[in-house]
Amino acid sequence: MAILWVLMALLTLSFVVIPLLRRRRGVIERxxxxxxxxxxxxxxxxxxxxDLDIRMPGPDQDLLDVLDLVQRTQDYRAAAQLLAGTxxxxxxxxxxxxxxxxxxxxxxxxxxxxxxxTPGGQWLRVWRAEQPKDAGGAAVHAxxxxxxxxxxxxxxxxxxxxxxxxxxxxxxxxxxxxPGDPIPYIIELSVARGLAYPREEFEQLWLKILDxxxxxxxxxxxxxxxxxxxxxxxxxxxxxxxxxAAARAPQGSLLxxxxxxxxxxxxxxxxxxxxxxxxxxxxxAMHGALYAVHAARPDDPMLAHVRHLLVFFLVRAERWAEAMxxxxxxxxxxxxxxxxxxxxxxxxxxxxxALAVAGFEANGGSPASLxx
Numbered sequence: 001m002a003i004l005w006v007l008m009a010l011l012t013l014s015f016v017v018i019p020l021l022r023r024r025r026g027v028i029e030r031x032x033x034x035x036x037x038x039x040x041x042x043x044x045x046x047x048x049x050x051d052l053d054i055r056m057p058g059p060d061q062d063l064l065d066v067l068d069l070v071q072r073t074q075d076y077r078a079a080a081q082l083l084a085g086t087x088x089x090x091x092x093x094x095x096x097x098x099x100x101x102x103x104x105x106x107x108x109x110x111x112x113x114x115x116x117x118t119p120g121g122q123w124l125r126v127w128r129a130e131q132p133k134d135a136g137g138a139a140v141h142a143x144x145x146x147x148x149x150x151x152x153x154x155x156x157x158x159x160x161x162x163x164x165x166x167x168x169x170x171x172x173x174x175x176x177x178x179p180g181d182p183i184p185y186i187i188e189l190s191v192a193r194g195l196a197y198p199r200e201e202f203e204q205l206w207l208k209i210l211d212x213x214x215x216x217x218x219x220x221x222x223x224x225x226x227x228x229x230x231x232x233x234x235x236x237x238x239x240x241x242x243x244x245a246a247a248r249a250p251q252g253s254l255l256x257x258x259x260x261x262x263x264x265x266x267x268x269x270x271x272x273x274x275x276x277x278x279x280x281x282x283x284x285a286m287h288g289a290l291y292a293v294h295a296a297r298p299d300d301p302m303l304a305h306v307r308h309l310l311v312f313f314l315v316r317a318e319r320w321a322e323a324m325x326x327x328x329x330x331x332x333x334x335x336x337x338x339x340x341x342x343x344x345x346x347x348x349x350x351x352x353x354a355l356a357v358a359g360f361e362a363n364g365g366s367p368a369s370l371x372x
Contacts, residue, residue, distance in 0.1 A: 320356055
């Protein structure tokens with residue numbers, strides 16, 4: 001993770017000093033924002049940076065409405081109803097569990113509580129107390145504990161391990177409440193990474209997920225972290241895992257994009273190779289992701305995740321028109337990789353968007369010729 005933070009910091013620094021680019025006959029020139037030739041993302045109907053939603057990768061109005069109601073009233077019942085009506089094995093339920101858990105964790109961080117103040121996230125505690133057999137509440141609580149461990153403790157410390165062990169127990173309780181639900185096991189993937197499960201134990205956990213939801217993209221992304229070089233695997237193991245997932249992906253599945261996520265997780269700390277983003281490995285992974293995007297259902301909840309990562313790679317590869325095509329579909333929401341690795345996801349996204357617009361226009365593009 002530290003390597004990725006350094007990489008994103010270097011990228012941000014390099015782009016801030018050249019906020020907009022103009023390409024003429026292969027030469028990149030510096031263009032100030034007020035220059036007549038400066039590209040303006042607003043001309044394309046893109047959302048202003050300050051209005052970008054950093055909470056989610058794409059729109060989910062039902063979730064936003066319920067989150068607003070729960071946080072305003074501190075009444076969990078709307079959240080319980082929404083999860084109860086969401087397909088158990090689907091990607092959308094997993095995203096909503098993460099969102100509710102994240103909201104409770106953020107509330108607690110902002111309002112830790114005290115003698116005269118109720119701690120944030122109290123609605124989740126009440127939910128668990130009043131409906132102890134509700135599978136949705138149990139899953140949200142387990143994910144809440146996982147997020148608490150990563151947010152508030154340093155890996156390897158006693159505090160981190162204690163919270164992760166508690167999260168592991170919570171995953172087991174959630175699994176007992178819904179035997180066919182893959183989400184408790186998907187949550188445990190993060191526990192496995194944090195507690196450094198032996199590979200045999202991790203693979204047994206993974207088989208439980210495959211039995212319940214073999215094509216679950218969110219589960220595959222969570223499992224990929226375990227196999228990465230920075231955690232408990234290697235570049236080769238991560239690539240092998242991602243390529244195997246892509247090879248068995250059913251028609252219309254976004255699993256074909258998995259190799260691009262594996263490439264992203266192993267980007268060099270400092271890229272000293274000219275044309276790295278045009279290299280065969282990166283190009284092949286991008287093409288797999290582009291194929292997956294074009295073949296996927298328009299309402300696939302994971303589609304925005306893949307499009308956001310494609311924006312990053314397509315801009316770096318100077319494939320401007322294709323980057324603009326992805327931006328048209330995801331603009332407005334930036335709660336996805338790689339932007340969430342930045343301290344300011346909206347600003348990071350806006351930099352890449354400005355580069356895409358500038359490169360697109362420098363090569364003859366205009367709002368009238370915007371891909372659709």
